[in-house]
Amino acid sequence: MKKSRGIAVLLLTAIVTVFFCYVAAVGIGPTGTGSAKNINTGLDLAGGVSITYQAKDSNPSKEDMSDTVYKMQQRVSQYSTEAQAYQEGSNRITIEIPGVSDANAILEELGKPGSLYFIDQTDADGNQNFTKGNSESGYVLARSIEDIQKAGSVVLEGTDVADAEGGAYQDSSTSSQKYAVSLTLTKNGKTKFAEATKANVGKQIAIVYDDQVLSAPNVNEEISGGKAQITGMASTEEAQNLASYIRIGSLSLELTELRSSVVAAQLGEEAIATSVKAGAVGLVIVMLIMIIAYRIPGLVASVALVLYTTLMLITLNAFDITLTLPGIAGIILGIGMAVDANVIIYARIREEIAAGLSVHAAIKSGFGKAFSAIFDGNITTLIAACVLMWLGSGSVKGFAYTLAMGIVISMFTALVISRLVINAVYAIGVRDPKFYGIAKERKAVDFVGKRKIFFAVSIILILCGPVGMLVHSNVIGDKAMNYSLEFSGGTSTNVTFNKEMDIKEIDSEVTPVVEAVTGDKNVQPTKVQGTNQVVIKTRSLDLKEREALNKALEENFDVDTSLITSENISATVSNEMRRDAIVAVIVAAIFMLLYIWFRFKDIRFASSAVLALLHDVLVVLAFYVISRISVGNTFIACMLTIVGYSINATIVIFDRIRENMRGRKKVEDEELKEIVNTSVTETLTRSIYTSLTTFVMVAILYVMGVSSIKEFAAPLMVGIIGGAYSSVCITGTLWYTMKTFRKNRVAAPAAAAASAKISSEKSEKKVKQPSGQQTAQQQPKKKNRKRVAERLAAQEAAKQQNDEEKSE
Template identity: 35%
Template sequence: MRRGNIIKLVALVLFVAVAVALSIKPLVDPAKGIPLGLDLRGGVHLVLQAEPNKNGALITSDEMDKAKAIIAKRVNDLGVSEPIVQVDYDKKRVVVDLAGITDPDKAVDILKTTAKLTFRDPKGNIVLQGDELTDARAGQGQDPNQGFIVNLTFSSDGTKKFTDLTTKYIGQQIGIYLDDKLLKNPEVRMPITNGQAYIDHYATLEAAAKDAVLMRSGSLPVSMSIAEKRQVGASLGIDSLHKSIKAGIYGLIFIFLFMLVFYRLPGVVADFSLIVYGLIVLWIFWMFRVVLTLPGIAGFILSIGMAVDFNIIIYERVKEEVLAGKSLRAGIESGFSRAFITVIDAHVTTFIAAMTLYYFGTGSIKGFALTLGVGIIASLFTAITFTRFVLRLIVGISPKLETTWFGVRRAI
């Protein structure tokens, strides 16, 4: 049993060491590593102002949603990694943050032009313009096999053209294009003469609603002008990143020393668990392409402090159990059981706060909340599961360990 625990512990340490060594390069790779936000990578910050409609009507929230959808699509066409596109409904503005952009003027020219929606026959000829589509709305199909649909409504002129189109090309596909890029390619099943059509077989309502917004934009264009253009230098972002990393390293060194001095052997286990915790969080960031910003780094560092705090709560409970006369093995089991509810409560309440910030916040606030939430989940695993597993291995190797190694001044 003892030999088996020694082998497991050594194998675990070697596995973590190799994981750390293999993780450094992919995680920090500028092209494929954890994506960095505007404040760390540099780029351009744009504020696009919606211009009044030609007929003098007030700009509606629906029009602003269309403008946002169009701009977000064009940003994706630019190949920008993890852009941030937000709407200020009161000021009728769209705020865009583009990290890594080297030619901001080109991005501005692409983003501020008015979208063009067209319907094309199978040969690629334009047969309908976007202004002949009066409405497009997402909904649930009447037949369950249809899935979610987008209902289309055409103007009187559009109805005539669409009637001719659908009569001529039954069994063939009609292309719907936005800015000369294919948006949807539905098949004509029968002549449609009443100006009411639908596109079916969307997997989700969200996907149908997204296309509906883009299609409606053809009939209600919103011209945009540049209200603000600010370039963030890459050197400023790199300097901020270096300072954040340096602060994080100093903080980790202090935490490691604190745990070693006050908790002895459990402190070593806690430091080891923190390394595992950091690996888990960073790999989650990498796999889900979480954009790392300065507020996001702050949330990550805060979650590290919480992970240490949870270990302290657990160790204090273990010390109380040992001082009450229990053996070291029994004290560990009882201490973890007593601390479990406290640790879970702290995790749940903080996680709820983080998710509230993420749901109601915008931009950098979302980044802070997301990294904090991910950190809370990872710290729960390391504090309750991983740390307990390692302590069990250590006690299994030597059940007669001196309790002073656990910060308790009483020999067993």
């Protein structure tokens, strides 16, 4: 790169950086497009709409309630991945949708809950079930739905429909845009619909919702595939409205709207403000660490980090992704991975300068050699993020979106921006090696030799989890883990205060009173906007505790206890959502294993990485058990963060082992041990700096954050330390153990057998030939037999070793 071009690149980088910072802070235009303040935030950070439905059946079954809650969760996910649906009492369902403020609009889009039926045009006796009328659809029921059911004319019910989507499509025959509703049926619905359409070809089947005929499409042919399309809509809006009625009507229970309200942020404005400040302070400290450690390259990395952060904020805004506390974890992890990529590159540049290369050649070689580690590490994590997006739900899906974006942006800033800028800096004359640093030669640490100690420490740490669970559940008589409201449900208390209180007042005045009565820090107050009402969610309270809480509220705030109402609420993280999360993580681990196996051509690399990942998750789980930090939505986010962080660190070490083994076909155990120790030692600087910078980001969040933020940051810090420990002390040594295990197991018996054979022949000779009676002719024969035996034993051992290597 010429000097003039280098100056141009640096000027352009400065302009782009300042522009992105301005957009992220202020935005563009009167609406502030792109500004961080316009990012959609979840209920925990900004509040939203809360709507409560009640089942028409006063005593619905647990199965129907559970199924309806799960389906409602799927419905509201179209508004936000962070939307929640949970059971309240025995026959109520509450949905909470973040980032919106118009409850009526949501009700209109969701549809009014009611009964849904698909009915024949006529019954078996030829009686009309629906006729032409003056309704919007043009049809009305000719008799009551009860009579139609008795006549056997209901071909499908709402529960037979799995999903419905309305939209536009291109008609290939007329090249015009048309509108339709696409139906997806359940397994039972598929069979019923095939029979109904076969019997009604050329006739109509009406869709009846809450005794109103919504549509009466003609049946053109038998539909047996479980999917159908209703055409003839006049607009996209009409198609979407019909789809929303079908979706809401496909619930297991008929629901009626009980109440709706706009609620304030669950964590409050203070949580957001402190998180933003902590993020800014942490980022500045990380940049200083990078500059002190890596000099000019550290300054370049700082510019790349600023660009990464601003691009993340702008992208979150552009894609309307809802940001919640777990989302913040994704951003923090992204910053850690962005730092990691730069550290890998600049550590490589230092190594190349120490090897005698010029600065220019070292920069080129450093980026080239660092690429495989950065690529494999990020792609492995990206695979996990994509699987979580595909199979996860709720906060898992939201976390996956944020993580995936962070990976793509961090790779771009590290591999493109950093490369351009550092080459530009070199081009303008900053060429002295002292500005880039020279790697010091370190004596290889014997990690492999200490592997038994490392394995023992890990086993003890992991066992703390299940042992702690047994102690709490069987000895203390408590829950195995401190499950929060999201996991175990609790009690929702609606209190009407004498004045309207903001969330800050509620946090500082009301929450401590509730905590004192319940003896539990897991309290979630939510303010109903425009009223004096506050909904306080706590662990499950019995009658005595509810009365004590009412009395405490009356004494401290002079509230009217007759206006206090309480209901039991179910977990917002349903069993189905937990199942989805577990399945998603297992599938993600399998895909990561397959990718590492494919890239490293050795299943032991892949299995070691997955076992180390499991190690980190179990260590953090043990911390949750011992510390009694509440297990809620942030628990899922924390575990997923550790998965992404840990696997990336492991890949870097494996990449160095792969590089150091390149060109070696047969490696003895001692040489292999030396390669592992050298590889881990060479990447030790990277492991320390990456862990340190990520730890600093989370630690600042812990120090400056409110109590709910602290509960989130503490296990993350443990996970970062655990991930650093496993990547340095466990992964390489575990791979070495797997690599040499079978070889040693086969070689040892072979050597023992050869030795035994020689000893046997010696003893036989001693018996046959008395001492001092051997002739000169016999002595050479004895020596020859000994040589033959030794040679045969060596050949047998070598043959078994070759067979073993071929099988590997």
